[in-house]
Amino acid sequence: MDEKQALDAFTALSQETRLRIVRFLVAAGPEGSAAGEIGQAMDGASSSRMSFHLSHLEQAGLVLSRREGRSIIYSAAYPALSGLVEFLMRDCCQGHPEVCNPAVAALSSCCEPAKGASHA
């Protein structure tokens, strides 16, 4: 993840519909969801609008697509999301580990909610 990739990713995430799409796909899991289904979930957005935003997200590397019959299935690109998090926080601990530990805790509790932290 270099600066240009990170910038493209943040640009993609800076638009309401696209941010919702990414979160919808993150919640949908690795299986993903068809373009039409995603459009339904986005207040019934038009197909051209969905295509525009989904293409934008795919170009930014945040989602993947595959054809399945007549539908095109989109899914979250989890490694890209992890890479973005890493990029954003890469230099977070320059002598001050306490400043980024909350982020680690938040992310850890997401993966292991029973581990003790009560998901603030």
Next chain:
Amino acid sequence: MDEKQALDAFTALSQETRLRIVRFLVAAGPEGSAAGEIGQAMDGASSSRMSFHLSHLEQAGLVLSRREGRSIIYSAAYPALSGLVEFLMRDCCQGHPEVCNPAVAALSSCCEPAKGASHA
């Protein structure tokens, strides 16, 4: 961190100069850096340009400011960055913890580089 706050944060981070400013301040640590110093680090950007971007970042909640003599010192808002990471990855583990563990590992290794993971 609600959707609007996250959107504002991503919008703020989607601009090259602002992304560099945030990373510069993250690396600068909690003490922060004066507006003029930051401007120097940004290829000598003009004061009005710096003011525009710094105000934008402050409104988005990503940086804090305080006056110190003639200068205004800006610093990274670490809790906001943690919150943004949490928001982005909040639903990352819907039955599939393996998809977000890389992000946890990346962030953990940032805080404890000697812990074993070789910072991919």
Next chain:
DNA sequence: TCAACATCTCAATAGATATTGAGATAATGG
């Protein structure tokens, strides 16, 4: 109070982006 310094504010302009609507492309089943 004055001069020098650091930063902010404002209006104008140039450039980038999102939405819409019509139509094209691709796959399926009869």
Next chain:
DNA sequence: CCATTATCTCAATATCTATTGAGATGTTGA
């Protein structure tokens, strides 16, 4: 092959955003 479904492509328009340059505000020390 044709009708249907699903999605993409393209051009036009409206909106938003970044940069610039001039000047205002606030701070310091003499």
